[in-house]
Amino acid sequence: MLPRSPPHLLPWRSLVLLFLALAVSSNGVSATAKAKAKAPAAPPKPAGFGYKLVSLVQRPNGGGLVGCLQVKRRSSTYGPDIPRLRLFVKHETKDRVRVQITDAEKQRWEVPYDLLPREPSPPLGPATAGGAPFTAGEYPGQDLVFTYGRDPFWFAVHRKSTRQTLFNTSRAPLVFKDQYLEVSTRLPGDAALYGLGENTQPGGIKLRPNDPYTLYTTDASAINLNTDLYGSHPVYVDLRNIGGRGVAHAVLLLNSNGMDVFYTGTSLTYKVIGGLLDFYFFAGPTPLAVVDQYTAMIGRPAPMPYWAFGFHQCRWGYHNLSVVEDVVENYRSAQIPLDVIWNDDDHMDARKDFTLSPVNYPRPKLLAFLNKIHARGMKYIVLIDPGINVNSTYGVYQRGMDRDIFIKLDGQPYLAQVWPGPVYFPDFINPNGASWWIDEVRRFHELVPVDGLWIDMNEASNFCTGKCTIPTTHRCPDPTSKEPWLCCLDCKNITNTRWDDPPYKINASGKSARLGYNTIATSAVHYNGILEYNAHSLYGFSQAIATHKGLQSIQGKRPFILTRSTFVGSGAYAAHWTGDNKGTWEDLRYSISTMLNFGIFGMPMELYEWQSVARSARNALGMRYRMLPYLYTLNYQAHLTGAPVARPLFFSFPDFAPCYGGQATYARFHAAVRGGREVTVLSDVALGSYSMHKGLVIEKITVLGLHGAGKDLAIQVDGADDATAVATSSPYFAAADAAQVLRQGEEEDAVEGEKRGVTMEVGGLALPLGKSFTMTWNMHIEA
Template sequence: MGSPSAPPARLGAFFSFFLFFLLVFLAVPWGVDGGYNVASVAGSKNRLKARLDFAGGTAPELGPDVERLSLTASLETDSRLHVRITDADHPRWEVPQDVIPRPTPELSLDAPRPGGRVLSTATSDLTFAIHTSPSFRFTVSRRSTGDVLFDTTPDLVFKDRYLELTSSLPADRASLYGLGEHTKRTFRLQRNDTFTLWNSDIAAGNVDLNLYGSHPFYLDVRSAPPVGSRRGNGAGAAHGVLLLNSNGMDVIYGGSYVTYKVIGGVLDFYFFAGPSPLAVVDQYTQLIGRPSPMPYWSFGFHQCRYGYKNVADLEGVVAGYAKARIPLEVMWTDIDYMDAFKDFTLDPVNFPADRLRPFVDRLHRNGQKYVVILDPGINVNTTYGTFIRATKQDIFIKWNGSNYLGVVWPGNVYFPDFLNPRAAEFWAREIAAFRRTIPVDGLWVDMNEISNFVDPPLLNALDDPPYRINNSGVRRPINNKTVPASAVHYGGVAEYNAHNLYGFLEARATHAALLRDTGRRPFVLSRSTFVGSGRYTAHWTGDNAATWDDLRYSINTMLNFGLFGIPMIGADICGFGGNTTEELCSRWIQLGAFYPFSRDHSAIGTVRRELYLWESVTRSARKALGLHYRLLPYIYTLMYEAHTTGAPIARPLFFSYPGDVETYGIDRQFLLGRGVLVSPVLEPGATTVTAYFPAGRWFSLYYYSLAVATKTGKRVTLPAPADTVNVHVAGGNILPLQQPALTSWRVRQSVFHLLVALGDDGTAAGDLFLDDGESPEMVGARSKWSQIKFSGATENGGGVVRVRSHVVHDSYAPSRTLVIGKVVLMGLPSPAPPKGFAVYVNGVQVDANTVAGAAAGSPKNGALGVAHVGGLSLAVGQEFDLKVVMTY
């Protein structure tokens, strides 16, 4: 039976009292459970310092709170803001300066802060502000628009082994990307997801778990702010946020907030103003270090398998690729080549030096390369030279008073401590000695999370901190299948703090060793990575599975590592674990041919999947890799761009079209550079693919025909034959191409073609970077390089097209002998073939082999003309002005 209704008069009085109480409640600065109060603020023009005092009352089960904190905020550049919060009275672990060299905050700022608690300059678009009610919090805003980029809640927690901070987000406007490494179903972060950062040997085929690397960085792209907001109401403004911390953490993204739960270190935030996505990555890599230049050959196709039986097996694979006329740049060998899985040894039966060395020499004579794997664990074996030398140098990680004993492939092992300078020297000498026997061209460092086949005991409080991060998705102890957190590194550094740095440190040591021994540009592939690893290494997505899901997910991981400053990234083509199928392998090479790092790799005991084993896969490989090898000059130029500006090689669509909100959720397509769009088939049985095309003209790179012309962006269903991947170039781009061959060395000797894809405005532009592909420096006082910029434009209503080159720099001598033999003009205003051509080079008419193509397009797309201007001999390293005059 229901309650009787209240009389109207009494109801009105109740609501009046309730409203009064609510207004009083909101007006009073009520305290929160926990947090800090601002005790003082001082500063100078570009810096601000505050002292924070603990307000009491936060989660005693996680340990006592730090009573006094020091906050420093500094505008280090016009586009970078640094905010650091640490214990005011005691030093704490921080990422070492030699890992990420960076400005040291100025702490001796005792004068009262002019302007109070706000840090802002006329030249920076970032504004920092301290707020005091109900207790301390801070905001970071964009000065030009007033948009709040980071807005912390008052409940800051700062304990010895637990830090927590939350920032609110505009859920309806913010699109976040990053926070790796995880295999994710989407590239854009999904709300109510937890991202655990603790480097672990967990197969990449597992979604949503912490994997091999830790990158506490995200990119936030905002859609248009509400009508009436202050200035800048367009979509696409981006900014970046880095928490520079190597300790384990959970980052919870709730859509309207992001929460950091960290088990040590300090809160060391960097904010990057953008406002374009490319600008954010430029600013980010300016801090953490630019990506290392990769050797030219590394952009070719690589073949590997865990389970090659002997040298004859390797020889058969190389012969199989040659017979099938599929490009093969690099042969790899997994741990099979070792003697009982010991580093720097050879299996005396199956991979003896007197068989392996001639094989490698033959590869080199054919312009091919050889790469092998190394694991960090050194077998505890008194007859093993590497172990003996390492023991004499005393370079192993310590635990409980002695070297920590783990178990990996060779059995009992000790792990080199790469925080110890002697370990890097030891590693370099072992590599140099090994290369005297087998002159490998690159090194693959695996298992360096560190992976351990046994679980160490929980010896002390470091091994089992009061807050358990979501390790392995089930909050396993951080000691699970790795070195104990209580182990000790050089200088007394606990593994608890340095764990996530190990792969970075090993890759750095390996990079330095190869550089010293060869004098050439190193190629290192590392499974475990950290912030800044791109300065030393490439990366692959780890142990994926031969599934259609993993095929799709590989795009997300690839795009993430572009954000992280590691542009040389790819997944194991056809899948590592499990048995692939012919159709899956065929579609995978169509995608994998356009990974920046393109390697087929599979696990022992699975079906073989070299690309020549199925005829359909062979056709796909020839076609996709043929286009990839033609694009090598363009892709290598993107490596130069990555090295100098941090720009990813493989990019999400919104990097080129940040104002198009439809691109924010696209992760089934990607761009190479700013204008080459790859739209792969990602489902079994598909004969079409639905692709999104942003506004503009899009031409097929296979057929040189107009595929799509759109004013606003649209989705188009394209035919996808079994042997073909859809690849398009956006109007407005000029691509330098060379001729396909089976190795990059042969490609580099061939004639150039320029593909000029005119945009809606009748213009196009492009770049070409050339060097020897192996000098340690791409650009520098001792390097020889050339950079050429191309431009194209129509004149006289489209009856004339001019293509010009401008030589920015020219110290690479072969650029003066390499020639452009053909220029292809796409997007001519008239669809009807011209009746005649006149071709002029630098004002002088020349005889050219000029052919007009059929109308490039269809009536529904809007037909445009195409012309092939051949028979040219334009030296790449000399400026030219090519004018093509057409009569209709």
């Protein structure tokens, strides 16, 4: 949105003391030589020594297995071990098995079932109650089989048909403490893994060994590589090529606490700072089957309205309504299609949610503007942040205080700072908080009939850190400040609780930052005593659910909601964007990986000032608009089956192992015009052997920005004239939006003033996709 706050300066400096001890032995051997023989460093203390299985019963009527685990040996690293654990295993469907491990005696935090509906696990109680002893070494389902060891306890999941192991924890002992959970699985070295987001992965979507993977929702710009970003999705897809056939499965650890995931290439280790171990295994065996099974459990991607696939214009800085009106009219005069116009916080009164600036966006004029664009079929979307300005004259704040819906610290609403200045954060886990938000959405829609909402800053983002108060010595915010993102509250760090200073430090913000750094303090409390420490990464998810309910109850149609922060299941309620980045080719390349990853996660979704740019925009958008029925159909398929709209290449070619890397797996095409007449199209093919083996051919090529007729087509394949490609086909030229098709050798009978195409199609080809080629033809270029 706007520049991020710089890191806070530490109030102390490190003092490094260097002691140099000089010692010379009687035989003249130097101190340097003796130093080389120093004793090795002591190995780190193990976090735990594992558990043993002391009982296991099978519940009747397909209710699964319930067992009791006993700690083998105590360890104090990261806190005391939980002595007794409850094991629960159930084949919930033919292709999904659940393995849950939690405290046997005390209810632990887990993702609320009302946020993410799913089958409940059995209540805590005696492990042997209501079941018969289970002594078999395997617990088979239709597709997957659960196996285990008793002492030490470990478990594994394999395919019933091939006995291929998908997950095996025998590599390392299970560790389960109140604020530290650790479990590892073995992996074959040739397994290709994808997922574990959200982060910006410069190497493509395939997980790379020894890269950091930390999951904790954070307002960190997407230009930060390999660090935790806005969403938390603890799921990965594992794709392996076995005997020339690609076989995929997925693993979800349903846990909202912060975690580090360490991937070495032959193992994967979770280190989680709370909650429980709640694993779901999805059998696949194809990538499309995996996302089908995954989204069947977490919720299908929300169906989007048709207009959402059109062209949107959005930026910060439309300081008054006249600027927005000019933008819309300039698009119209330039004949560039525009379906949706957005406002950032410019429309607000002093950046307060659910308000209008009476000076810059007076309601009568805004309503007249909306009537005009709605009559054209256009839509209007505005931004809403979760922070509610602390202001006794502000109705939204007053109603929130009356209903007691804000997150609290030490019995008082937790004070933070974002764009309007001091704010409180609504608690969307609180039923009263959700209903209050739904009512505020309704009130705002009566004020301004918006067509969708953009919910931002919902990680939640905070310009300050710690416990804060409103200053008495200076204004906050300072209306003259040019850096409103700098903290102006009086704050002090919170380090005296185990929630704000846990024993294990995840790699938050890529630098092991405090969990409460620039967000809500983790010792703050939600509804019913729920700690922010546990629910932090659910904040944007819970806000999206409440926003979806609010818009749907008003419009009775498919809502359009765009959210920055996401969690498992967010795709059922909202779309997502990649957050703050730069307008560079490098960032565009990074965004491709993010977009493809979010398809796996179940979340598939000014040019007019220069005439030449406007023409290019019409050309590019013209192609996009011709594809809208196709994109809309893909979105419908995503809603039915979870199939991503944008898919990695291995979704289409899962048997082709070289495409698993996610890079250098495309045929790239380059077009150039010389002398105003000669057009050359070059192809650069990577991994073409697969295409040759499958006999894939190119039947037509479309080039943007050409205007006129083509002739004198010549083709070279791998540097040699290829008469076969032409002889076995019937090449033709056509403008994509013209009815006339010109066969090779025919002349155009042009009509003066006739509308010409903005794209040129060369069709009727039979070019082998696996080979590089050059195509050349002559034409009159008008643009």
